[in-house]
Amino acid sequence: MEDSIEKKQKRREFALASISELCPSSSSSSLPSPATASFSVDGSVPELQFHQESEKTKLQLSVDLQTAQLFKLGSVQSVCISDRSDVIIAETSFSKGVTVQFRTEEESEAFHCAFQQWKKEVNVQGRQLPNGTVSASKSKFDDKIESSSAKMYFHYYGQLLHQQNMMQDYVRTGTYYAAVIENRADFSGRVVVDVGAGSGILSLFAAQAGAKHVYAVEASEMAEYARKLIAGNPSLGQRITVIKGKVEDVELPEKADILISEPMGTLLVNERMLESYVIARDRFLTPKGKMFPSVGRIHMAPFSDEYLFVEIANKALFWQQQNYYGVDLTPLYGSAFQGYFTQPVVDAFDPRLLVAPAMCHVIDFTKTKEENLYEIDIPLRFIASMGARIHGLACWFDVLFNGSTVQRWLSTAPGAPTTHWYQLRCVLSQPIYVMAGQEITGRLHMLAHNAQSYTMYLTLSAKMWGPGAEQGGIIQTSSCKLDLKEPYYRMSQPQAYTLAQDQHSQPLINTQEIHIQHQKLEEPDILQQPSNSCTEIDSLLQNV
Numbered sequence: 001m002e003d004s005i006e007k008k009q010k011r012r013e014f015a016l017a018s019i020s021e022l023c024p025s026s027s028s029s030s031l032p033s034p035a036t037a038s039f040s041v042d043g044s045v046p047e048l049q050f051h052q053e054s055e056k057t058k059l060q061l062s063v064d065l066q067t068a069q070l071f072k073l074g075s076v077q078s079v080c081i082s083d084r085s086d087v088i089i090a091e092t093s094f095s096k097g098v099t100v101q102f103r104t105e106e107e108s109e110a111f112h113c114a115f116q117q118w119k120k121e122v123n124v125q126g127r128q129l130p131n132g133t134v135s136a137s138k139s140k141f142d143d144k145i146e147s148s149s150a151k152m153y154f155h156y157y158g159q160l161l162h163q164q165n166m167m168q169d170y171v172r173t174g175t176y177y178a179a180v181i182e183n184r185a186d187f188s189g190r191v192v193v194d195v196g197a198g199s200g201i202l203s204l205f206a207a208q209a210g211a212k213h214v215y216a217v218e219a220s221e222m223a224e225y226a227r228k229l230i231a232g233n234p235s236l237g238q239r240i241t242v243i244k245g246k247v248e249d250v251e252l253p254e255k256a257d258i259l260i261s262e263p264m265g266t267l268l269v270n271e272r273m274l275e276s277y278v279i280a281r282d283r284f285l286t287p288k289g290k291m292f293p294s295v296g297r298i299h300m301a302p303f304s305d306e307y308l309f310v311e312i313a314n315k316a317l318f319w320q321q322q323n324y325y326g327v328d329l330t331p332l333y334g335s336a337f338q339g340y341f342t343q344p345v346v347d348a349f350d351p352r353l354l355v356a357p358a359m360c361h362v363i364d365f366t367k368t369k370e371e372n373l374y375e376i377d378i379p380l381r382f383i384a385s386m387g388a389r390i391h392g393l394a395c396w397f398d399v400l401f402n403g404s405t406v407q408r409w410l411s412t413a414p415g416a417p418t419t420h421w422y423q424l425r426c427v428l429s430q431p432i433y434v435m436a437g438q439e440i441t442g443r444l445h446m447l448a449h450n451a452q453s454y455t456m457y458l459t460l461s462a463k464m465w466g467p468g469a470e471q472g473g474i475i476q477t478s479s480c481k482l483d484l485k486e487p488y489y490r491m492s493q494p495q496a497y498t499l500a501q502d503q504h505s506q507p508l509i510n511t512q513e514i515h516i517q518h519q520k521l522e523e524p525d526i527l528q529q530p531s532n533s534c535t536e537i538d539s540l541l542q543n544v
C-alpha cells in the first residue's frame with residue numbers, strides 16, 4: 001500500500017487559515033495562528049496531520065485516512081472526523097475531530113480533492129489489518145460514502161412506494177422488459193446477477209427470459225419484499241435467489257454470464273450507483289459476460305429559457321425587503337440570488353428551447369474503471385443554430401441494451417416520452433449572448449462527493465459580436481457551481497408533454513411504441529437509437 005502512495009506523492013502539504021478542535025478542551029479553543037495540513041505515509045498507514053502552533057499552545061492532530069471523513073460546513077470551512085486519531089494539545093487532551101478554516105474557496109476545493117485522492121489510494125490498495133493480511137475491496141462502499149447518506153439512501157429504497165414509483169415509469173420498465181424478452185438468447189440457460197434488485201422485478205424478467213439462475217442482490221430492506229414477491233411467483237421464483245447485502249460485499253457461489261441493473265440516477269450518474277455496477281462487473285461477471293445496459297451517454301446542449309431564468313432570479317427577491325418586521329434583509333440578497341443558481345433544475349422542457357445541436361459524453365460500463373467515475377470532465381463545444389440569450393446547459397441521458405438479437409435504447413431526451421428522470425438544466429446567473437453560427441465553448445466538470453452525488457462546475461464562453469462590441473474581440477464567460485444532490489424539482493409548472501407523464505393510468509407501452517421484436521436482426525440496428533445521437537457510439541459499438 002505504502003509503495004504506491006510513496007512513489008507517487010510522498011507528502012503533500014496545505015496551508016490553512018486556522019484549525020480548531022471539534023470539542024475544545026478547557027486548555028484550547030480556536031487558535032488564531034496559521035495552520036498546516038499534510039498528507040503522508042507513516043509506516044504503513046496513510047495519514048493526515050493537522051498542525052498549529054502559537055507561542056503558548058500547540059495543536060497537533062493525526063488522522064487515520066482509512067476511517068477519516070471530511071464534510072463541508074461552508075465554502076471555506078470543513079470538519080474532519082475520524083474513528084481513530086491522536087491529538088496533542090499542550091500535551092494533554094484527546095479529540096476525534098477538527099474544524100478546518102481555509103483561506104480561499106479554491107484552497108478548500110484543492111484540499112477536498114487531495115483528501116478523496118489519498119483516501120482512494122487507501123481503498124484501492126486495500127485495508128491493512130492488524131495481523132498484516134490485506135482484505136481487498138471489502139466495504140469499498142462504506143469507505144467512500146458517508147454513512148448518514150447511505151442510511152437515508154437505503155431507507156428510501158427500502159420503501160415499496162419508491163419502488164412502485166420506478167415501476168410505474170412505464171417507459172423505463174417497459175423498455176427493460178422489451179430489451180430482456182427480445183434478447184432471450186442472452187438470458188436463456190444463463191446465470192444472471194441483478195445488481196441492486198429492489199423489488200426483484202428485473203430478476204423476474206430475466207427468469208421469464210429463461211435464465212438458469214438469477215442472483216438478486218439488494219442492500220436495502222426491500223430484499224425482504226423481493227423475497228415475498230418472488231415466492232409469490234413460484235414458477236419463476238425457484239430460479240431466483242435473493243441476497244441481502246451490498247454488491248461490494250456479498251459473495252456469490254458462481255460467476256455470472258450477464259448482469260442486469262438499473263443504476264441510473266438523475267443525469268445518469270447521480271446516486272453513484274454506476275460505481276457499484278462496475279464493481280459488480282469486476283467481482284461477478286465472466287470475462288466474456290454481457291451487461292444490460294452496457295453503455296450510457298450524457299447529452300448536453302445550450303438552451304435559452306427566459307421564463308425559467310426570471311423564475312429563479314425572482315426567488316431571491318424576498319431578500320430585497322428593507323423592512324421585514326423592521327429588519328433590512330438586503331445584505332443577504334446577493335448570497336440568496338447565487339444560492340438559487342446552485343440548484344440544477346429537473347423538469348421536462350420543450351426541445352425547441354435548445355439553441356445548438358447536442359453533444360454527448362459516452363460511458364462504456366463494460367470497460368470503464370470505477371475510479372473514472374470519481375471525476376468526469378467534459379470539454380464543451382457547440383455551434384449556435386440561432387441568435388439567442390443562452391441561459392445554461394440542458395442535459396439528459398440514454399442507455400443501450402446491446403442485445404445479441406435486438407439493440408434498444410432507453411432515452412430521457414426532451415421531446416421523447418417523459419420518464420421519472422425528466423431532464424436536467426444548469427442555469428447560469430449571467431446569461432451569454434450568441435449569434436447564429438457562433439461557437440460556444442466551455443467545460444462541465446463533475447466531482448463525486450461522499451453523499452452519493454456530484455459537485456458540478458459549468459463554464460460557457462462565447463465571443464461577443466454585434467453593435468457596440470469590438471467584433472469578436474471580447475469573450476463573455478459565465479460559470480456556476482451546482483450540487484447535483486440538491487435539484488429544484490420544477491414539476492408543478494405546466495408541462496409540454498403531459499400525455500406521457502400520466503404514469504398512474506394503464507401501461508403506456510402502446511402509446512410509447514415499445515413493440516417487442518422477436519425475429520433476429522441481420523445487422524446491429526443503430527438506427528433504433530434516439531435522434532440526438534453521438535457519432536462516437538458507432539466506433540464503440542463495433543468494439544462491444
Ligand SMILES: C[S@@+](CC[C@H](N)C(=O)[O-])C[C@H]1O[C@@H](n2cnc3c(N)ncnc32)[C@H](O)[C@@H]1O
Nearest residue numbers: 157196197198217218219220245246247262276
Ligand atoms: C434504481 S433502483 C432499481 C430497482 C430495481 N432493479 C428496478 O429496476 O426496479 C436501485 C436499487 O439498487 C439498490 N442498491 C443501490 N446500491 C446498491 C449496492 N451497492 N448494493 C446493493 N444494492 C444496491 C437500491 O437499494 C435500490 O433498490
